[in-house]
Amino acid sequence: MMKKYVTVKEIQRLDRIAIDHYKIPSLFLMENAGRAVAREVVKFLKKKNKNGWVSVFCGTGNNGGDGLVAARYLKQANIKIKVFLIGKKECLKNDAAVNYRLLNQVKCPVAEVSRITKPFIKNIAQSCLIVDALFGVGLNREVTSFVKEIIELLNKSQKNIFAVDIPSGLDGTTGVIHGVCIKAQKTVTFTFAKKGFFLRQGPQHVGQIVVVPIGIPKKITHDCF
16 A cells, blocks of 8 residues: 655655666656646646746755756746745755756846845745745754744745745654744645654644655555555
8 A cells, every 4th residue: 555645764765766776867856846846836826816926945955956947947837936046056966056057048047045135025025926945855954044034034924835845944754843944835745745744833834735746656656665
């Protein structure tokens, strides 16, 4: 019987097996993940008849890479977007760095954010929807400094927030919060829901859970679980 949810270690193991043993390119998985997020955003905007700005907030890890892919597909769908990288582009590695370059190639600027400014706060207020791609399931430390302030600002904005794979700040296994956590309206999660969605503070932060496939064949998930 297939699992309905997995721990962080289990989903990381599944990804490693898919990439290392079955030779599924990680870039392919990231592409599918970002495209699925963009699809959910477009569906929401059409349903609600909204045409304002979508702001995509990306960290420098793989979750941020998923967000960069989502931004590219939103731009292709003629959605007005603004993309914010919380950190320096030099910190992007591997697949995330590739997708940063691809986004630049389609003439979509990415603003690097290292501190909170009045224009930055104004942009949040003017957004009709926020895409949270700050931290993924690998987060295992307290969220501090200005990133914590950003998450608090996003939560206070009362905007629609779509989390990429997991709300930033939530532990995917235990459901505890690492200092602060995005309160999402919808969490677009990959392959399986995460155990932490249903434990402790998880239910108050994930919103509607949408589980999407990203190209890992069912044979692999059956073999792993």
